[in-house]
Amino acid sequence: MSGPLSEALATYLGRAWGEPVAIEDLARISGGASRETYRFDAVVAGERRPLIVRRDPPGSLIETDRRSEFLALKSFHGQGVAAPEPLILELEGAELERPFFVMARIDGGATASPFAPDPYAPHAARLGEDFFGTLGRIAKADPSSLPIAEVCEAPALDQCWKRELDYWSNVIETDEQHPQPIVRAAIRWLYSHPPPPAQKLSVVHGDYRSGNFLHDGEGRIIAVLDWEMAHLGDPLEDLGWALDPLWRHTEDGRVAGMVMRDEAFRIWEQASGLKVDPAGFVWWELFASVKGQAIWISSAKEYKDGGYREPILCFSGWYTARRQDEILAEHLARLAA
Amino acid sequence: MTPNVRDVLQGVTVALATPPSADHGMAYTMSRVGMVTMLATLAAAESDRAARDAIAENAAIRALFAGAGAFDADGALAAAAKEVDADLSVPALDAANARLRRQLIGLHEKVEAADNAAMNRQIVALYGKMASIRRMALGGG
Numbered sequence: 001m002s003g004p005l006s007e008a009l010a011t012y013l014g015r016a017w018g019e020p021v022a023i024e025d026l027a028r029i030s031g032g033a034s035r036e037t038y039r040f041d042a043v044v045a046g047e048r049r050p051l052i053v054r055r056d057p058p059g060s061l062i063e064t065d066r067r068s069e070f071l072a073l074k075s076f077h078g079q080g081v082a083a084p085e086p087l088i089l090e091l092e093g094a095e096l097e098r099p100f101f102v103m104a105r106i107d108g109g110a111t112a113s114p115f116a117p118d119p120y121a122p123h124a125a126r127l128g129e130d131f132f133g134t135l136g137r138i139a140k141a142d143p144s145s146l147p148i149a150e151v152c153e154a155p156a157l158d159q160c161w162k163r164e165l166d167y168w169s170n171v172i173e174t175d176e177q178h179p180q181p182i183v184r185a186a187i188r189w190l191y192s193h194p195p196p197p198a199q200k201l202s203v204v205h206g207d208y209r210s211g212n213f214l215h216d217g218e219g220r221i222i223a224v225l226d227w228e229m230a231h232l233g234d235p236l237e238d239l240g241w242a243l244d245p246l247w248r249h250t251e252d253g254r255v256a257g258m259v260m261r262d263e264a265f266r267i268w269e270q271a272s273g274l275k276v277d278p279a280g281f282v283w284w285e286l287f288a289s290v291k292g293q294a295i296w297i298s299s300a301k302e303y304k305d306g307g308y309r310e311p312i313l314c315f316s317g318w319y320t321a322r323r324q325d326e327i328l329a330e331h332l333a334r335l336a337a
Numbered sequence: 338m339t340p341n342v343r344d345v346l347q348g349v350t351v352a353l354a355t356p357p358s359a360d361h362g363m364a365y366t367m368s369r370v371g372m373v374t375m376l377a378t379l380a381a382a383e384s385d386r387a388a389r390d391a392i393a394e395n396a397a398i399r400a401l402f403a404g405a406g407a408f409d410a411d412g413a414l415a416a417a418a419k420e421v422d423a424d425l426s427v428p429a430l431d432a433a434n435a436r437l438r439r440q441l442i443g444l445h446e447k448v449e450a451a452d453n454a455a456m457n458r459q460i461v462a463l464y465g466k467m468a469s470i471r472r473m474a475l476g477g478g
Binding site: 004005030115178179181184192304308315322323325326330332333336 | 446471
């Protein structure tokens with residue numbers, strides 16, 4: 001059965017490529033609410049091209065810039081990071097009515113649900129090498145030489161933290177529907193205990209975590225996904241986010257369901273050539289939970305104000321927000337001890 | 338609290354009443370149904386405990402306010418500490434909770450400004466208790 005999106009894609013791609021295109025096997029992919037993601041095959045001149053289209057939704061968890069996502073993929077595709085190849089960026093929406101981009105599809109991989117108890121065993125250690133090594137390589141890259149620098153502002157090294165904290169605390173200020181004393185206490189702590197300046201300016205993936213990559217089931221990452229929050233900033237930001245207990249999976253001390261914390265740092269330091277400064281990292285760990293809570297608060301607001309369209313927004317703004325409050329309270333207890 | 342059970346069930350109704358798009362495919366449709374089922378299960382558990390949890394959190398905040406004399410020049414915290422939740426409907430309990438949480442934010446700001454480590458630890462311990470009271474179990478328990 002062919003739906004309206006199939007027909008719109010066939011028309012758009014036929015125009016873009018200058019020859020007739022047939023769309024086959026189009027299906028929506030579950031997951032992130034910041035873009036509507038569909039897999040499909042485009043058949044053109046007898047050739048079958050496996051593709052993904054990511055389209056702006058009517059409402060989403062976060063306001064993100066599809067141009068920076070597209071250019072982030074372009075920055076790292078073929079550069080030692082398993083970033084899928086971006087192909088077409090359409091900012092006006094054209095036949096699809098909302099902005100979108102098309103990228104190559106990588107088949108044969110699996111993602112992990114945040115609720116899976118031990119999703120990577122028995123290859124967790126090997127995958128941890130790839131996961132934190134990949135993040136280290138992203139951190140090591142010089143952003144000024146990459147396409148993403150065309151659209152992302154480069155903050156001063158001592159202002160990376162403030163720009164991010166200002167942004168996410170403003171999201172909470174704007175979208176909070178019930179007073180949130182825990183995250184507000186965390187925000188005040190972050191403002192009153194600034195971290196050291198960034199060691200270097202890096203591309204920050206923005207949502208680098210367990211579940212946002214495809215792996216081959218044998219310990220190798222075959223695609224790093226969901227670059228929609230990519231920006232330039234302190235490389236410790238991604239590391240803090242990757243280690244948030246929300247994505248922990250297991251209770252045995254492993255981070256991201258893969259390796260122990262010290263091992264994660266060792267792998268990242270080796271790949272990036274940078275150091276994990278303990279004082280700075282405490283800040284970025286707490287910030288990760290604040291950013292998470294901002295996203296969940298925002299999703300709760302979008303769920304109500306957007307007409308209750310996406311169940312995932314409700315789940316994020318309800319269950320996940322409460323779990324994040326627990327994590328924030330644990331951070332604050334350690335800092336107050 | 339937001340979203341409340343009413344919001345959640347409203348969303349469940351909207352989701353169930355919305356026909357799947359021909360573009361979605363079976364896997365996405367089934368995944369969405371799974372998410373809606375999970376929300377309905379969580380809502381069932383929440384409807385059992387929402388009043389109890391709000392009462393417990395409100396009581397915990399009031400107990401802290403009762404010992405916050407040094408930061409209560411106008412007596413507002415002492416007055417709040419003496420209040421009782423007479424209306425046990427969830428909307429009324431949530432409204433009281435919102436008032437108490439706003440006062441708690443103000444109290445914590447004053448405590449931080451005074452650099453009072455002991456009171457700060459009490460407030461942070463309360464945060465842990467509040468988060469624990471509101472914890473949700475995925476199985477709906």
